[in-house]
Amino acid sequence: xxxxxxxxxxxxxxxxxxxxxxxxxxxxxxxxxxxxxxxxxxxxxxxxxxxxxxxxxxxxxxxxxxxxxxxxxxxxxxxxxxxxxxxxxxxxxxxxxxxxxxxxxxxxxxxxxxxxxxxxxxxxxxxxxxxxxxxxxxxxxxxxxxxxxxxxxxxxxxxxxxxxxxxxxxxxxxxxxxxxxxxxxxxxxxxxxxxxxxxxxxxxxxxxxxxxxxxxxxxxxxxxxxxxxxxxxxxxxxxxxxxxxxxxxxxxxxxxxxxxxxxxxxxxxxxxxxxxxxxxxxxxxxxxxxxxxxxxxxxxxxxxxxxxxxxxxxxxxxxxxxxxxxxxxxxxxxxxxxxxxxxxxxxxxxxxxxxxxxxxxxxxxxxxxxxxxxxxxxxxxxxxxxxxxxxxxxxxxxxxxxxxxxxxxxxxxxxxxxxxxxxxxxxxxxxxxxxxxxxxxxxxxxxxxxxxxxxxxxxxxxxxxxxxxxxxxxxxxxxxxxxxxxxxxxxxxxxxxxxxxxxxxxxxxxxxxxxxxxxxxxxxxxxxxxxxxxxxxxxxxxxxxxxxxxxxxxxxxxxxxxxxxxxxxxxxxxxxxxxxxxxxxxxxxxxxxxxxxxxxxxxxxxxxxxxxxxxxxxxxxxxxxxxxxxxxxxxxxxxxxxxxxxxxxxxxxxxxxxxxxxxxxxxxxxxxxxxxxxxxxxxxxxxxxxxxxxxxxxxxxxxxxxxxxxxxxxxxxxxxxxxxxxxxxxxxxxxxxxxxxxxxxxxx
Amino acid sequence: xxxxxxxxxxxxxxxxxxxxxxxxxxxxxxxxxxxxxxxxxxxxxxxxxxxxxxxxxxxxxxxxxxxxxxxxxxxxxxxxxxxxxxxxxxxxxxxxxx
Numbered sequence: 001x002x003x004x005x006x007x008x009x010x011x012x013x014x015x016x017x018x019x020x021x022x023x024x025x026x027x028x029x030x031x032x033x034x035x036x037x038x039x040x041x042x043x044x045x046x047x048x049x050x051x052x053x054x055x056x057x058x059x060x061x062x063x064x065x066x067x068x069x070x071x072x073x074x075x076x077x078x079x080x081x082x083x084x085x086x087x088x089x090x091x092x093x094x095x096x097x098x099x100x101x102x103x104x105x106x107x108x109x110x111x112x113x114x115x116x117x118x119x120x121x122x123x124x125x126x127x128x129x130x131x132x133x134x135x136x137x138x139x140x141x142x143x144x145x146x147x148x149x150x151x152x153x154x155x156x157x158x159x160x161x162x163x164x165x166x167x168x169x170x171x172x173x174x175x176x177x178x179x180x181x182x183x184x185x186x187x188x189x190x191x192x193x194x195x196x197x198x199x200x201x202x203x204x205x206x207x208x209x210x211x212x213x214x215x216x217x218x219x220x221x222x223x224x225x226x227x228x229x230x231x232x233x234x235x236x237x238x239x240x241x242x243x244x245x246x247x248x249x250x251x252x253x254x255x256x257x258x259x260x261x262x263x264x265x266x267x268x269x270x271x272x273x274x275x276x277x278x279x280x281x282x283x284x285x286x287x288x289x290x291x292x293x294x295x296x297x298x299x300x301x302x303x304x305x306x307x308x309x310x311x312x313x314x315x316x317x318x319x320x321x322x323x324x325x326x327x328x329x330x331x332x333x334x335x336x337x338x339x340x341x342x343x344x345x346x347x348x349x350x351x352x353x354x355x356x357x358x359x360x361x362x363x364x365x366x367x368x369x370x371x372x373x374x375x376x377x378x379x380x381x382x383x384x385x386x387x388x389x390x391x392x393x394x395x396x397x398x399x400x401x402x403x404x405x406x407x408x409x410x411x412x413x414x415x416x417x418x419x420x421x422x423x424x425x426x427x428x429x430x431x432x433x434x435x436x437x438x439x440x441x442x443x444x445x446x447x448x449x450x451x452x453x454x455x456x457x458x459x460x461x462x463x464x465x466x467x468x469x470x471x472x473x474x475x476x477x478x479x480x481x482x483x484x485x486x487x488x489x490x491x492x493x494x495x496x497x498x499x500x501x502x503x504x505x506x507x508x509x510x511x512x513x514x515x516x517x518x519x520x521x522x523x524x525x526x527x528x529x530x531x532x533x534x535x536x537x538x539x540x541x542x543x544x545x546x547x548x549x550x551x552x553x554x555x556x557x558x559x560x561x562x563x564x565x566x567x568x569x570x571x572x573x574x575x576x577x578x579x580x581x582x583x584x585x586x587x588x589x590x591x592x593x594x595x596x597x598x599x600x601x602x603x604x605x606x607x608x609x610x611x612x613x614x615x616x617x618x619x620x621x622x623x624x625x626x627x628x629x630x631x632x633x634x635x636x637x638x639x640x641x642x643x644x645x646x647x648x649x650x651x652x653x654x655x656x657x658x659x660x661x662x663x664x665x666x667x668x669x670x671x672x673x674x675x676x677x678x679x680x681x682x683x684x685x686x687x688x689x690x691x692x693x694x695x696x697x698x699x700x701x702x703x704x705x706x707x708x709x710x711x712x713x714x715x716x717x718x719x720x721x722x723x724x725x726x727x728x729x730x731x732x733x734x735x736x737x738x739x740x741x742x743x744x745x746x747x748x
Numbered sequence: 749x750x751x752x753x754x755x756x757x758x759x760x761x762x763x764x765x766x767x768x769x770x771x772x773x774x775x776x777x778x779x780x781x782x783x784x785x786x787x788x789x790x791x792x793x794x795x796x797x798x799x800x801x802x803x804x805x806x807x808x809x810x811x812x813x814x815x816x817x818x819x820x821x822x823x824x825x826x827x828x829x830x831x832x833x834x835x836x837x838x839x840x841x842x843x844x845x846x
Contacts, residue, residue: 584815586756588765635768
């Protein structure tokens, strides 16, 4: 054997220094060779030709194939994160459930009987307790389960896999026993199958060992009534006679059912659908969530005058453009400014002072005073004291007006509330004082003094001047007058309005002559008189009003173009001169004349009282009208009327009861269709003996034009016209004895 | 008021007049006069009792403006029922005796 080398020893170890190796002889098929084996080469030589392989169930992926001692064998999962490995090594997908929350799990509590015989409890609450087994020899139903009443309490089963974790063992190994599960619903009477996995039963492979088996049933979307319960039936198939399959429950073998129900929220806003939706809208008048069927609509209206809601972009721009909060300052001088949301109204500082009364100089700069007394003291003629707030004085304060110094109340009220004998405003005696008191309300209250003690405004004795009171009122709620003209005052008051409760009058003139009251109104309440001209004075274009007193009480002086009004008192009393005045009353006398010298063009009207009553007076061109009393009542021996018009609606027209009364050129009207609807009647037995050129207009043919009861009386009547009434009383005869002269004159 | 010739009733006051002298006395309209008010009053603003002048009667005035009534009714004594006459007389007597 050429080229053969045969060592003495087929394997020899050599050690030289750090070298350590083996020589190994081997036959390569032709010759013997010697392999020098050193370090890893030894291993390579030993592992050369050796390959390693691995097979694994489909749930795994095998990688690598080590050969000759090199390479790595790998084993990795073949599934996805949402899958798990079944007992048979295949992959299965974890069940999913619709809706929020986790899946609802049921446990098979074998130790608790269900309400239906032969069924056991299927509950969300596990009973661990002691183990309970269900055994079956051969094939068929091994166990059946039923949920409690009102469980699951839903109206549908979401579609998806139901997974079952079941524990089984067999009495003997071998064979291919399997199980499957049927899912049913139970309405209290009937079980109805929903789904089962009988077509794909799960193998029981561990023989006598108790093992966990997983199986799933594909459950379709299933409608339930709210009271439906769920049932399971577990069947064994492919087993053999003589082998018993045991279904283990409880203790360490909790059989569990993972459903497609969702735990957690079962109802949202009254909706019980497991799958629910959110939507948005803008309907309604306020933010609201409207839930219907399976949808919750969040309605947020656009804000408006009638809707509370989200601000529209346009409106936001509008609001964003509004004026910011304004800061008010009062510094500096000159005109007011508005800069950077700051309104600066300069305080007049040149004059200084403080208070609610101010006097401006020619430049418009004010000096302020705490009291009207101080302001009046400082004011000079031509200046105006302005009032900037209401003031109440309780001390014995009286303000003496200055000639030429005006007061502008700016609508404010100056009140003197003091029990003493003090007037609020005084015009000094004997001097001339003219001024304007405008837009000021003066109240005098708290005093019970007598006439000359406590007026709102008193005009001094023998004083004079013109005081204009436009927009001003003078109200005395105590015992005094509103405005009082003191003795011999010749002041003129214009445009005043006064109130009082005294019979001295809201406006009282106690001046003998020269006082003037123009365009003013006096109101008397609680029996107080409106305007009283006690000693004299002239009133023109004035109105006096009273509830139960006199509207205007003209004991003296001259009243022109004025109106007196009263409810139960006389509207107007005239005792001197009156021109073109009107007196009105509801139940009193419209206009009353006593010792009046000249009454021209006046009208008295009343509802139930006489229109006019004249006592020793002379009336020219006057009118008396009454609804239920006589139009005119002439009751004195010297009353004379010329061109009188007298009308009554439901009484005789004129009552006249003295022979010396004279009636000339008058129109005597009675609209009372009654035999008592007399033209001129007397309450005694005498009527005027002079009745000339009059016109009688009566309404009842039996009513006499003249009537004096039972007395025989001769009356001078001439030139009269009679219409509508009856004849005279037979006792009345003609008194005219003189005949006309050659010129046609008649001598009475 | 013994010499009363005319009695006016407005709101809650009785106004009694001697029309010749223009003397007036006022009385509150109290419940003692209910017998009269219940018989004769309605919605009038002014109820007037003429005792004898010009005749005995009751007049009621409505809607008075500027001392002129828009309407009125007149009930003469002679047209009253006997019961009304008794009431009328009693009322007048009460006023005269006050």
